[in-house]
Amino acid sequence: MKTLSRSLAAGLAAAAFTTIAASTIASGATLDTVRERGFVNCGVGENFPGFFAPDASGKWSGLDVDFCRALSAAVFAAPDKVKYLPATPAARFAQLQSGQVDLLSRSVTWTMSRDAGLGLGFAGVTFFDGQGFMVRKALGAKSAKDLDGATVCTQTGTTTELNLADYFRANGLKYTPVVFETTDQVIAAYEAQRCDVYTTDKSTLAARLTKLKDPAAHMVLPETISKAANGPVVRQGDxxxxxxxxxxxxxxxxxxxxxxxxxxxxxxxxxxxxxxxxxxxxxxxxxxxxxxxxxxxxxxxxxxxxxxxxxxxxxxxxxxxxxxxxxxxxxxxxxxxxxxxxxxx
Ligand SMILES: N[C@@H](CCC(=O)N[C@@H](CS)C(=O)NCC(=O)O)C(=O)O
Structure with missing residues (x-):
C-alpha cells in the first residue's frame, strides 16, 4: 500500500519527466507523419466499456474510440486507419510526449497543470463527468460525509487521486488511500474488501457496478466531488x-x-x-x-x-x-x- 504523500511525489516526478521529454520532441508536421504512416496512432486506456474497450477479437469500441475513427475519417476519408495503443493513466502522458501516439482519446480530464505544465493541449470536451464514491451497502454510509476513517481504493496518476485528497481535507475527514496502477487492480482490491470505498469518475462507477460479483450489494453515494471535463489531448507545438x-x-x-x-x-x-x-x-x-x-x-x-x-x-x-x-x-x-x-x- 502506498501512502498518499509517496504517490503524490511519484506523480510530481512523472510530471517532471514528461516536461523534459516534451522538449525533445520535434514540433509540427504531425499531419505529414500520420499521412506517411497511413494511420493515426491513438492513445487509449486499457479497458473502460462505453469509452474504450477491446472485444475478444481485439476490435476497439467506445465513445473515445469513435473519436479516433472520426479523426481518421477527417484525414483519410475512412474511419479505420487507426492503431489503438493502450496505456495506464500513469503512463499515458509520457506515451503522448514521447511521440508514441498522435493524441490521447481516453477520458483525460482537462486541468490547468496538465494543460500548462506538461506541454499538452486539450482540444475540447467529449464528455463531462465528475468523481463519485462506491461503497458496500453493508458499510451503512449514506453520504460521502459518512466516510471519515475509510480506506479508499483509487488509481495512480489520475485527477481522482488528487480530488480525493482535496475533498477529505476540505471536509476535515481522515482516510487511508490504497493506490493501484490499473482499474482491474483497483476493482479486485475493492471486491476483496481491501478498501471500504472505490472512487473514480461516476461514468466508470456506472460501468463497473454492473460487473461486480454482486452488484446489488453496492451503491454509489449521491455526492459528485469534482468537475471532470474529459476530452482529446495533443502535444503543444503543432x-x-x-x-x-x-x-x-x-x-x-x-x-x-x-x-x-x-x-x-x-x-x-x-x-x-x-x-x-x-x-x-x-x-x-x-x-x-x-x-x-x-x-x-x-x-x-x-x-x-x-x-x-x-x-x-x-x-x-x-x-x-x-x-x-x-x-x-x-x-x-x-x-x-x-x-x-x-x-x-
Ligand atoms: N479522468 C481522470 C481519471 C482517469 C482514469 O482513472 N481512468 C481510468 C478509469 S476510467 C482508466 O483509464 N482506466 C483504464 C486504464 O486503467 O487504462 C483523469 O484524467 O485523471
Whole structure:
C-alpha cells in the first residue's frame, strides 16, 4: 500500500519527466507523419466499456474510440486507419510526449497543470463527468460525509487521486488511500474488501457496478466531488494538428446541432441552403484547406461515424455498452447542456 504523500511525489516526478521529454520532441508536421504512416496512432486506456474497450477479437469500441475513427475519417476519408495503443493513466502522458501516439482519446480530464505544465493541449470536451464514491451497502454510509476513517481504493496518476485528497481535507475527514496502477487492480482490491470505498469518475462507477460479483450489494453515494471535463489531448507545438483534432470534435457537435446525421449527410450536402451547413460539409468554401485537409473532411467524418449524438447513442445510449442517460451537461447547449461548437465560418 502506498501512502498518499509517496504517490503524490511519484506523480510530481512523472510530471517532471514528461516536461523534459516534451522538449525533445520535434514540433509540427504531425499531419505529414500520420499521412506517411497511413494511420493515426491513438492513445487509449486499457479497458473502460462505453469509452474504450477491446472485444475478444481485439476490435476497439467506445465513445473515445469513435473519436479516433472520426479523426481518421477527417484525414483519410475512412474511419479505420487507426492503431489503438493502450496505456495506464500513469503512463499515458509520457506515451503522448514521447511521440508514441498522435493524441490521447481516453477520458483525460482537462486541468490547468496538465494543460500548462506538461506541454499538452486539450482540444475540447467529449464528455463531462465528475468523481463519485462506491461503497458496500453493508458499510451503512449514506453520504460521502459518512466516510471519515475509510480506506479508499483509487488509481495512480489520475485527477481522482488528487480530488480525493482535496475533498477529505476540505471536509476535515481522515482516510487511508490504497493506490493501484490499473482499474482491474483497483476493482479486485475493492471486491476483496481491501478498501471500504472505490472512487473514480461516476461514468466508470456506472460501468463497473454492473460487473461486480454482486452488484446489488453496492451503491454509489449521491455526492459528485469534482468537475471532470474529459476530452482529446495533443502535444503543444503543432497548431495544425491541434486544429484538426479540435475542429473534428467541433464538427461532430455542430452536425448534431444542425440535424446532420450519417444517414442524411449526403442529401443535406446537395440540397441544404443553410450557409453554415454548406461550409461545414464543403458544399461552399474550402474550410478544410486551412488545416491541410480536403474540403470534404467534415462530410467524411459525419458519413463515417455520425454526429456527436450518434456517437453518444451508440456507446452510452440504452443499447450501448454502458447506458448513461444523456441528461445534464452532456446535452447540446441548445438543450440545456454544455456541448457547444464555435462557428464554421
Ligand atoms: N479522468 C481522470 C481519471 C482517469 C482514469 O482513472 N481512468 C481510468 C478509469 S476510467 C482508466 O483509464 N482506466 C483504464 C486504464 O486503467 O487504462 C483523469 O484524467 O485523471
Amino acid at each position: 497548431g495544425q494538428w491541434a486544429n484538426i483534432v479540435r475542429w473534428t470534435l467541433n464538427a461532430l457537435i455542430a452536425a448534431e446541432e444542425l440535424g446532420i446525421t450519417s444517414a442524411n449527410v449526403e442529401q443535406v450536402r446537395s440540397t441544404t441552403k443553410d450557409p453554415e451547413a454548406r461550409r461545414l460539409l464543403g458544399a461552399d468554401g474550402e474550410l478544410g484547406k486551412l488545416m491541410g485537409l480536403d474540403k470534404a473532411w467534415a462530410y467524411n467524418v459525419i458519413k463515417s461515424v455520425g454526429n456527436y449524438g450518434e456517437l453518444y447513442e451508440r456507446n452510452l445510449g440504452p443499447k450501448g455498452a454502458v447506458p448513461i442517460p444523456r441528461d445534464g451537461l452532456n446535452r447540446l447547449w441548445s438543450k440545456g447542456g454544455l456541448l457547444f461548437a464555435p462557428s464554421f465560418q
